[in-house]
Amino acid sequence: MRILVIGTGGVGGYFGGRLAVAGNDVTFIARGAHKAAMEKDGLKVKSINGDIHVKPVKVTDKISEAGTPDLVIIAVKAWQVKEIARQLAPVIHEKTMVLPLQNGVLASDELKSFLPENNVLSGLCRIISKIDGPGIINHFAVEPTIVFGECDSSQTQRVADLQAVFEKAAIQSVVSKDIQADLWRKFLAICVSGLLGVTRATYGEVREQPETRQMMRNLFEEIAQLAKALKINLEPELVDKTMAFIDSFPYESTSSLTRDVWEGKPSELEYQNGTVVKLADKAGVDVPVNRFVYYSLLLMEKKARQAERD
Structure with missing residues (x-):
């Protein structure tokens, strides 16, 4: 699966790293010293569940240069979602799944203001992690879990297929039966x-x-x-x-x-x-x-x- 991870911090770095090690075609959005370190030494993830090292790693600071993804994981801060949505609009195709993992309860609705509703999923994650230094992510507490689903909580084939992708990457995931309650x-x-x-x-x-x-x-x-x-x-x-x-x-x-x-x-x-x-x-x-x-x-x-x- 072609995956674009926007925001290579504690959330995006961890989950994107696991997905890359599992053989998916993952591109990370990162900037500055973080991007430079990833280009030189790859992405290192220290984890209580076992360390991983993604090298070489595909990383860019421009969404427009990331190709056309099948899945976009948005792992930036909540206030950045609207601007990210504007940049994503020309990049995605009609079947691209856009999965926000922001804190709060507004991300999916904000994405729908700029993207077709059919592209947008709802989701959240549980993890305590942080950037330890340029190119280094540290997951140090809580079993990393992604809870996600259609915005109306309908049980579709695409969310079942996406769960299989997460499971192959050793990422615990749950397809929600009531995503609003979970959020x-x-x-x-x-x-x-x-x-x-x-x-x-x-x-x-x-x-x-x-x-x-x-x-x-x-x-x-x-x-x-x-x-x-x-x-x-x-x-x-x-x-x-x-x-x-x-x-x-x-x-x-x-x-x-x-x-x-x-x-x-x-x-x-x-x-x-x-x-x-x-x-x-x-x-x-x-x-x-x-x-x-x-x-x-x-x-x-x-x-x-x-x-x-x-």
């Missing part, structure tokens, strides 16, 4: 990233301090109530399950949003706690903890984006 399950969990950013604490520190642990639970409960108001089918025990899931993370681990906030970089704040606040305002649901997190980080986010423009 919201992850969305609920990741929105604690902003709380880590505000408290400047790791998952372990936030969960062991009684006061911040209660804030975390309240944050989750607010999102569960919002999902209920929006008629998303989430199980009643989801908050308890999510708390237990967070308790399984390595003590010193953090999320990409948290690290971006700490480092003064643009983050996915608008697509996480910001989205909670905006959807809650429309639905008439009270979300005070998410609102506190969002408002507390908003000025830092604006400064980070201004610095990037300057």
Whole structure:
């Protein structure tokens, strides 16, 4: 399968690397020192599931030079999806599958604003990984999993075929029977990233301090109530399950949003706690903890984006 991976970070580097080692024709989009290192030494993936090394590796910094793919995995930050969609429009063919793995619940709808609906799938992934240095990806926690499907959750042959491609690459995958519910399950969990950013604490520190642990639970409960108001089918025990899931993370681990906030970089704040606040305002649901997190980080986010423009 001809695969284009847009964004060779912790997500795209890991999953794209596995797909390349399995014999697929994978092209990576990367830039700067990361691209240069990949061209020289290949893509190295360090993983608790076993290291891999893709060399030689096909890498470019221009989507227009990547050929016509059968599958596009979009692994950039959520705020970059719209611009990526514009660049993809002239490249894909009528059967190309475009699979977004962004945090949040808006990516597929944003893609459909620029691409034919038939090309767009919905998806999410579970993995804790990061770029360790140019050309090097480090997967250090959580069993890497892709949950995906048609946007309307219909069970089609193409998603079954794609699951077979993932399985051949030793990538755990699930064809969703309710992709909106699955997106919201992850969305609920990741929105604690902003709380880590505000408290400047790791998952372990936030969960062991009684006061911040209660804030975390309240944050989750607010999102569960919002999902209920929006008629998303989430199980009643989801908050308890999510708390237990967070308790399984390595003590010193953090999320990409948290690290971006700490480092003064643009983050996915608008697509996480910001989205909670905006959807809650429309639905008439009270979300005070998410609102506190969002408002507390908003000025830092604006400064980070201004610095990037300057």
